[in-house]
Every structure is written in C-alpha cells, then in structure tokens.
Amino acid sequence: DxxxxxxxxxxxxxxxxxxxxxCHQTENHRYMYWYRQDPGHGLRLIHYSYGVKxxxxxxxxxxYSVSRSKTEDFLLTLESATSSQTSVxxxxxxxxxxxxxxxxxxxxxxxxx
Amino acid sequence: xxxxxxxxxxxxxxEGRISILNCDYTNSMFDYFLWYKxxxxxxxxFLISISSIKDKNEDGRFTxxxxxxxxxxxxxIVPSQPGxxxxxxxxxxxxxxxxxxxxxxxxxxxxxx
Numbered sequence: 001d002x003x004x005x006x007x008x009x010x011x012x013x014x015x016x017x018x019x020x021x022x023c024h025q026t027e028n029h030r031y032m033y034w035y036r037q038d039p040g041h042g043l044r045l046i047h048y049s050y051g052v053k054x055x056x057x058x059x060x061x062x063x064y065s066v067s068r069s070k071t072e073d074f075l076l077t078l079e080s081a082t083s084s085q086t087s088v089x090x091x092x093x094x095x096x097x098x099x100x101x102x103x104x105x106x107x108x109x110x111x112x113x
Numbered sequence: 114x115x116x117x118x119x120x121x122x123x124x125x126x127x128e129g130r131i132s133i134l135n136c137d138y139t140n141s142m143f144d145y146f147l148w149y150k151x152x153x154x155x156x157x158x159f160l161i162s163i164s165s166i167k168d169k170n171e172d173g174r175f176t177x178x179x180x181x182x183x184x185x186x187x188x189x190i191v192p193s194q195p196g197x198x199x200x201x202x203x204x205x206x207x208x209x210x211x212x213x214x215x216x217x218x219x220x221x222x223x224x225x226x
Contacts, residue, residue: 058213104158107154107155
C-alpha cells in the first residue's frame with residue numbers, strides 16, 4: 001500500500017470553528033490532492049498541489065484553503081466550518097497524474113453540527 | 114460544469130455476465146483516463162488506466178475502451194463476480210492543467226449471485 005495517512009479519521013466540530021485536516025505521505029510524490037465525497041456528486045476536487053508551496057484551486061474550493069510547506073504534508077483548512085462541509089474527505093498522491101495512477105488515503109469523516 | 118460524467122448511478126448484473134460502466138467527458142484536452150473502485154469506508158483504489166494515444170487497454174477481467182471522437186470511455190468486467198460489487202469512478206487528467214485530476218460521480222455496481 002502507498003504510504004499515505006490522513007488525520008484525524010473522524011471529527012465532529014461546531015459551525016463556525018476552524019478545522020484542519022492533515023495528509024501525510026512517505027512516497028515523495030510531487031502531486032497531492034484533496035477531494036470530498038458526497039452522495040450524488042462523486043469525488044469533487046477541492047484543491048491540489050503540484051509541488052512545495054505550489055497549489056491551485058479545484059472544482060469546489062470556496063471555504064477551503066490549503067498549504068504545503070513540505071513535500072510530505074498537505075493541509076486542508078476549513079476557515080469557518082459550515083454544515084454544508086459535512087462530508088468525507090480524501091487525500092490522494094501521484095507521482096505524475098498524466099501517466100500514472102493516484103493513490104488515496106483512507107478518508108476523514110467530518111461532521112459539522 | 115461537470116467535465117467528467119457518469120450518467121448511470123447504479124448498475125445490477127448477474128454473476129458471470131458482463132458489466133459495462135460508462136463515462137463521458139467534455140474536455141478534449143484530457144490525455145489520461147483512469148478507473149477506480151471504492152468499497153464503503155475505504156479510499157478508492159486504482160483499477161486500470163488508458164492513455165489518449167490508445168483505444169483499448171486490458172488487464173485480466175478488466176478492459177477499458179476509449180472513443181476520443183465521442184469523448185467516451187467504458188469499463189468492461191468479464192466475467193463479473195460478487196466481489197466486484199462496489200462504486201466505480203472514472204477520472205481524467207490533462208497535462209496542460211498542472212496535474213489536475215477530475216472524477217465523475219460514480220456508478221454503484223451490484224453483482225448478484
């Protein structure tokens with residue numbers, strides 16, 4: 001299995017609080033991604049990174065920010081959590097997304113109450 | 114705008130028969146396509162991929178077909194087995210979009226004994 005770890009695995013938080021999810025990899029892959037999975041919407045890209053300090057927005061980036069200060073860590077922050085951000089969040093890593101597969105973490109289930 | 118679409122939310126197939134999962138895309142610049150399988154409470158796992166320079170790729174029971182003129186790809190599973198029951202996602206990437214990897218909404222396959 002690819003060395004990719006998401007933390008925490010489960011979190012319940014209150015509306016309006018900031019939340020940070022962490023993705024850690026040991027594969028030294030250049031590309032890292034954050035997705036959310038919701039019924040009827042599949043996997044939607046929130047943000048992605050193509051190198052240290054190089055990030056870009058995905059399809060559903062509003063309300064989220066990311067940081068990548070080291071190759072191995074990609075952080076997703078919900079600045080002020082809302083109930084619409086209740087979801088399962090997946091991190092993925094890839095060596096080169098145009099000719100190799102991406103590997104996924106186990107997911108983080110976030111509930112905003 | 115959904116760039117990758119899986120229009121069938123679910124599919125039911127008898128064990129031993131062929132399963133055909135479909136995926137359409139709108140961005141003609143996509144040049145690498147992948148299929149993932151996802152079980153409940155787990156992260157997606159890579160199944161098979163195809164480059165835009167090919168029209169078919171086969172791996173055991175799994176074959177992916179790409180029709181670039183129709184912007185359509187399909188995954189064939191022959192013969193289908195009960196363990197294939199899962200949600201299947203197609204994904205696409207474009208080397209000109211900095212590594213962005215876009216997924217469809219998923220199709221839930223149920224293989225009945």
